[in-house]
Amino acid sequence: MEGGLSFLIFFLIFASFYSLSSLGLNLQWGFTGLFNVGIVGFFAIGAYTSAILTGPPYADTLFGGFGLWFPLGFVGAMVTSGVAAFIVGFVTLRLREDFLAISTFGIAVSIQLVALNFESLTRGPNGMYSLPRPLAGYFDSSTLDNLLYLIMCLLIIAGVYWAFERMVRSPWGRVLRSIRDDEIAAAALGKNVFAVRLQSFVVGSAVMGLAGALYANFIGFISPLDFIPIFTFQVFVMLIVGGSGNNLGALLGGLVVWGLWSGSDQLIASILPPTIQTQAAAARIVLIGFVLAVMLLYRPEGILRERRIVSREARLPNRE
Amino acid sequence: MIQFVADGIVNAALIALGAIGLSMTYNILRFANFAQGEILTIGAYFTLLVLGVLGFGIGAMGPVAFGWPLLASIVVAVGTTSIIVLIVDWLLFRQLRDKNASRITFIMAAFGVSLMGRNLITLVAGGEPKYFDFYIPKTFELLPGMKVRPDDLAIVAIAVIAFIILFAFMNRTSMGRQMRAVAENPTLARINGIDVRAVIRWTWIIGASLATIAGALLAHNTQLRPEMGFDMLLPMFAALILGGANNLYGTILGAIVVGLTEALAVYVGLSGYRAAVTFLVMIAFLMVRPQGILGEKE
Amino acid sequence: MPEPVLSIKNIEAGYTPSLPILRGVSLDVFEGEIVTILGPNGAGKSTLIKAIAGLVKISSGTVSLEGRDITGLATHELIRERVAYVPQSENVFARLSVEENLALGTLHNPTQHASQRRRVLDLFPDLEHLGHLAAGKLSGGQRQMVAVGRALMAAPKLLMVDEPSAGLSPKLAQVVFAQLVQVKQTGVTILMVEQNARAALQISDRGYVMAEGQEKVHGAAASLLENPEVGALYLGAKSRMARS
Numbered sequence A: 001m002e003g004g005l006s007f008l009i010f011f012l013i014f015a016s017f018y019s020l021s022s023l024g025l026n027l028q029w030g031f032t033g034l035f036n037v038g039i040v041g042f043f044a045i046g047a048y049t050s051a052i053l054t055g056p057p058y059a060d061t062l063f064g065g066f067g068l069w070f071p072l073g074f075v076g077a078m079v080t081s082g083v084a085a086f087i088v089g090f091v092t093l094r095l096r097e098d099f100l101a102i103s104t105f106g107i108a109v110s111i112q113l114v115a116l117n118f119e120s121l122t123r124g125p126n127g128m129y130s131l132p133r134p135l136a137g138y139f140d141s142s143t144l145d146n147l148l149y150l151i152m153c154l155l156i157i158a159g160v161y162w163a164f165e166r167m168v169r170s171p172w173g174r175v176l177r178s179i180r181d182d183e184i185a186a187a188a189l190g191k192n193v194f195a196v197r198l199q200s201f202v203v204g205s206a207v208m209g210l211a212g213a214l215y216a217n218f219i220g221f222i223s224p225l226d227f228i229p230i231f232t233f234q235v236f237v238m239l240i241v242g243g244s245g246n247n248l249g250a251l252l253g254g255l256v257v258w259g260l261w262s263g264s265d266q267l268i269a270s271i272l273p274p275t276i277q278t279q280a281a282a283a284r285i286v287l288i289g290f291v292l293a294v295m296l297l298y299r300p301e302g303i304l305r306e307r308r309i310v311s312r313e314a315r316l317p318n319r320e
Numbered sequence B: 001m002i003q004f005v006a007d008g009i010v011n012a013a014l015i016a017l018g019a020i021g022l023s024m025t026y027n028i029l030r031f032a033n034f035a036q037g038e039i040l041t042i043g044a045y046f047t048l049l050v051l052g053v054l055g056f057g058i059g060a061m062g063p064v065a066f067g068w069p070l071l072a073s074i075v076v077a078v079g080t081t082s083i084i085v086l087i088v089d090w091l092l093f094r095q096l097r098d099k100n101a102s103r104i105t106f107i108m109a110a111f112g113v114s115l116m117g118r119n120l121i122t123l124v125a126g127g128e129p130k131y132f133d134f135y136i137p138k139t140f141e142l143l144p145g146m147k148v149r150p151d152d153l154a155i156v157a158i159a160v161i162a163f164i165i166l167f168a169f170m171n172r173t174s175m176g177r178q179m180r181a182v183a184e185n186p187t188l189a190r191i192n193g194i195d196v197r198a199v200i201r202w203t204w205i206i207g208a209s210l211a212t213i214a215g216a217l218l219a220h221n222t223q224l225r226p227e228m229g230f231d232m233l234l235p236m237f238a239a240l241i242l243g244g245a246n247n248l249y250g251t252i253l254g255a256i257v258v259g260l261t262e263a264l265a266v267y268v269g270l271s272g273y274r275a276a277v278t279f280l281v282m283i284a285f286l287m288v289r290p291q292g293i294l295g296e297k298e
Numbered sequence C: 001m002p003e004p005v006l007s008i009k010n011i012e013a014g015y016t017p018s019l020p021i022l023r024g025v026s027l028d029v030f031e032g033e034i035v036t037i038l039g040p041n042g043a044g045k046s047t048l049i050k051a052i053a054g055l056v057k058i059s060s061g062t063v064s065l066e067g068r069d070i071t072g073l074a075t076h077e078l079i080r081e082r083v084a085y086v087p088q089s090e091n092v093f094a095r096l097s098v099e100e101n102l103a104l105g106t107l108h109n110p111t112q113h114a115s116q117r118r119r120v121l122d123l124f125p126d127l128e129h130l131g132h133l134a135a136g137k138l139s140g141g142q143r144q145m146v147a148v149g150r151a152l153m154a155a156p157k158l159l160m161v162d163e164p165s166a167g168l169s170p171k172l173a174q175v176v177f178a179q180l181v182q183v184k185q186t187g188v189t190i191l192m193v194e195q196n197a198r199a200a201l202q203i204s205d206r207g208y209v210m211a212e213g214q215e216k217v218h219g220a221a222a223s224l225l226e227n228p229e230v231g232a233l234y235l236g237a238k239s240r241m242a243r244s
């Protein structure tokens, strides 16, 4: 029983990282129509930032190991991932939408390389270990420690959810959707399309960075191998399955897809001989890709459809 | 010092061969094909397969460490890779076109195909690196201070021949004209009786053919891994953007810039950051000239 | 009555299923005629031509060509039926040379390329020495010639032109209209959309006036010129344009 409960808590903590990232993507893609192919890059920036700010000093790094209080690590993670988003967004958001996709992909690739090679900052392939776990040690049971961490994650998600819901219902959110649905009309209404898109992109990426920080400080060890493109892909699938344009859908998608993912992990580990487990893992990715393709083709709106929050008054009649 | 130029040009030839397909899908199918890297990879694995079936090794041409067996295998692989790519288009992208899906949906689907492709290759061929054949690379001094391998010269020659054929096709044949017409204005193209479906098929075939050549030559030069093509994706995208996304000549020019930049990065000791340096150059370039070297404003 | 070259019966069509733009339009074009569709901005004139060309989905009604039903024909098949269409805007391939533009006109009759090219260059002698230039570099009037010229390369029996005089000076517009008369004299039937009602009707045999997705009046060109109802519709259009 204890084992089942601690597994559930562990599972939900991981689901939180994904759901939070999916929520960030929803602001960018679901509400603004901006596509981010480098989710894992922003997640990694957040993770490394928090590791550097809150982690211990290492003998072989030249910078970092500040051992700061964890909320500072989280804030720092949001700032650095937000700044990275600002730079790519500032350069590419005025251009054709593929350029943003390509540039975010570039961020993810570059961050991986920095993590791998900039050893005096990130310890390269050796990774950064012994990162402090916030809120640990209040109980003598690790399950209860984890429960406390989960509660913190849930509170953070609730906060972000609440903030996003307020944002998308505000006049700002109305502009966001009118841009997504009809950029020309929004521009004709005199909205500063560029600024609003940039704001949405930066905030969404900062939330992904926050998710990365939560991950790093929970696991206590990060290395470049943790930040591979499959993560980006998982978050897409989560948002599509959950229903893009719907914040609750984004959270639900995170939970459901992570459930299937880790469930199949367990299944593979328990029923298949170790010799073919690599293949099984590859087969699973192929399968998930198939699910994505089917969703894109037959139910692009996801499980939960977008709720029509706004009237369409922002649309212009008569466009040639 | 000028060694990096030699390395950069070989690099550029491979990037350009791969990036032509990217440029074509970008302009004709109108999305950034994140699965382009896997086309290189699949082409190279098919080449490996055919080499194994033939059983002659990779041959040799004088000082060049590959010969007709490799070239013949590439030709066969060009065919099989094109067929695979056409099947994927038929199963997925065609349906998205029929549904008038947004460009982002295409990008996402391509990203999914990329990941599936890589894992499918791992599943079928295994994840460990493979080699076409064992050979001892020879080098000679082409210019004072510039060592090249005969293989590299052959690779650049193959790329140049491929581009000459490509541009003759694009400028001199009816299908080439039709492809350029669809790239510019698909509606007007249809009004003129151009069957866009045929143009799309040719787009995939040309892109996949050049990508197969790139993948096979890259695998010959380095090693064949399921991630080989994916690692080329960012340099290829950078070539596309730097050169001017709506101009094929620009893509080649962009590839030269990227190839030289990466070789320079290696030369100054930043080999671990090759792709990141490319990315920074791309971002910097976008700031000053977003339409690329030869591109026109959209 | 002879069989019409083009016959449209009661079509409904629109860009989205929920919002029909054309609400029951009928129209006939007979061999050798110039027929002009008039009407205020937003009346659905371009949409009608696009529906014939298969660019807009027709939800009911029929389009027939010499008695054969071609409703819902794929756009790229149209030229095989020898129907050519010159859209209102972006009607040349700007990055292709003039010669390449013309060559794209004979995709389905490549053997006729030389003879058709001769015919087009005789009609538009100005294009003769511009052949190697990118069409995007030409002036508005020259582009219009390339667009019509490319359409004629297919040796069409029906030519549909959407606002050929749009954006041209009154003088150039007169030139374009005179050229369309010449085209007609070579045996091509013409269906034209125009805003420039008076000038267009002067070269037309018959006209249709559309408003709000419906055909309101039709008749011989001369009678339309004098019809007060047409004037009213047209003035209505002017004031509406002024407001928007």
Ligand SMILES: Nc1ncnc2c1ncn2[C@@H]1O[C@H](COP(=O)(O)OP(=O)(O)O)[C@@H](O)[C@H]1O
Pocket (backbone or CB within 6 Å): A317, A318, A319, A320, C015, C021, C039, C040, C041, C042, C043, C044, C045, C046, C047, C048
């Ligand atoms: N691509 C389009 N998508 C949606 N609606 C359109 C489109 N093009 C035109 N419309 C609408 O269809 C109506 C008729 O337009 P159109 O046929 O272009 O008019 P006209 O050519 O008579 O000026 C207008 O209300 C216009 O807003």
Ligand SMILES: [Mg+2]
Pocket (backbone or CB within 6 Å): C045, C046, C047, C088
């Ligand atoms: Mg019109």
